[in-house]
Amino acid sequence: QSVVTQEPSLTVSPGGTVTLTCGSSTGAVTSGHYPYWFQQKPGQVPRTLIYDAENKHSWTPARFSGSLIGGKAALTLSGAQPEDEADYYCLLFYNGLAVFGGGTKLTVL
Amino acid sequence: EVHLLESGGGLVQPGGSLRLSCTASGFTFIDYGMTWVRQTPGKGLEWVSSMSGKTDTTYYADSVKGRFTISRDNSRNTLFLQMNNLRVEDTAVYHCMKGGWGNVLDFWGQGTLVTVDS
Numbered sequence: 432q433s434v435v436t437q438e439p440s441l442t443v444s445p446g447g448t449v450t451l452t453c454g455s456s457t458g459a460v461t462s463g464h465y466p467y468w469f470q471q472k473p474g475q476v477p478r479t480l481i482y483d484a485e486n487k488h489s490w491t492p493a494r495f496s497g498s499l500i501g502g503k504a505a506l507t508l509s510g511a512q513p514e515d516e517a518d519y520y521c522l523l524f525y526n527g528l529a530v531f532g533g534g535t536k537l538t539v540l
Numbered sequence: 541e542v543h544l545l546e547s548g549g550g551l552v553q554p555g556g557s558l559r560l561s562c563t564a565s566g567f568t569f570i571d572y573g574m575t576w577v578r579q580t581p582g583k584g585l586e587w588v589s590s591m592s593g594k595t596d597t598t599y600y601a602d603s604v605k606g607r608f609t610i611s612r613d614n615s616r617n618t619l620f621l622q623m624n625n626l627r628v629e630d631t632a633v634y635h636c637m638k639g640g641w642g643n644v645l646d647f648w649g650q651g652t653l654v655t656v657d658s
Contacts, residue, residue, distance in 0.1 A: 432602060467645060469585070476635065476648045477585065488646060520585050522645075527599055529587040529640070531577075 433457050433525050437532035442540055443511045451535045452503040453521030459502035460523060466504035467522040468497055471534075477520065481506060511539050542566040542647045544636050549652030556626050556656070562619040562636030562649055569617040570594075575640035576610065576621050578632035579651070586632070589621065590640035599641065604630075626656045 434456040443449035453466060460466060468481035479488055481497035484504055494510045504521055516539045521532040548560040562574070576588040589610040590599045598610050609622040619636055633653050639645035 471585075476650055478648065479646050482644050482646075486644075522585075522587065524641075528601060529575075529590070529599075531585045531587055534584045 433523070433528075433530050435521060435523050435530045435532040437519075437521060437535045439533070440536040440538065442538045443508065443515075445511055445513060445539055447511050448507065448509045449511060449537065450500075451506040451508075451519055451521075451537070452500070453505070453523070453532050454503045455523055457525070460499060460504045462499065464504070464523040464525070466497070466499070468495075468504075468506045469520045469522065470517050471520065472514075472517045480519075508537075513539050515539055542638060544638065544647060544649030546634060546636055546649045546652040549634065549654045551655045551657065552626055553658050554626060554628055554656055557622070557624045558626065558654060560621040560623065560634055560636075560652060560654070562621075564617045564619065564636075564638065567638065569612075570614040571643075572638055573640040573643045574610075574612065574619045575637040575645060576619075576634060577637055577648075578630075578634045578654075580632045588634070591619070592641045593643060597641070623654070626654075628656050630654060631656045 436454045466484045469477040471477040485497040520534045543565045573592045575590040591610045607625045611620045633651040635651040636649045638647040
């Protein structure tokens with residue numbers, strides 16, 4: 432059973448930059464895992480921010496970017512806003528199944 | 541505008557069955573894979589199952605394999621999840637999503653709550 436790991440919590444100052452990471456127990460995360468990033472604010476349905484590691488949807492704020500760094504998928508938030516405080520989940524695809532990470536609770540403080 | 545509406549959730553005893561539906565609009569349903577994701581109240585997300593659009597290939601999480609069946613009726617733009625032999629740990633909000641396996645996962649439905657309790 433593949434395990435996807437994320438930082439349980441991170442804090443960023445308003446206007447600051449933070450990077451969330453997503454690792455795999457099977458080894459390096461690659462484009463072949465088609466990494467996704469989702470944002471969920473309290474009481475809301477998740478929304479998709481990033482797909483295929485680095486691609487944004489039309490609704491994804493420009494301050495969010497995705498990449499592959501050091502064998503992990505990464506979500507970088509540049510210029511954090513108070514409304515970015517949320518839970519962030521990554522999703523990786525494996526052969527015949529998909530696995531979510533445990534989520535990162537991002538605090539903007 | 542894409543819209544996904546889940547239904548069929550409710551309270552069921554352990555060992556019981558439920559059938560969830562997800563009615564889709566705003567896109568050409570037959571062209572897209574579809575996915576079920578669940579979220580235990582106050583906890584994280586868990587991928588449950590996906591079905592590709594054109595080949596109807598199905599995929600399941602190990603936790604539901606052999607108990608849940610994903611299917612679709614393209615004439616009614618509807619995705620289903622038949623859940624049998626339900627367990628307490630299946631209690632969650634079940635969301636359908638547009639996309640998966642060949643299509644980008646983009647839109648989420650609001651979800652339907654399934655509670656498994658005696």
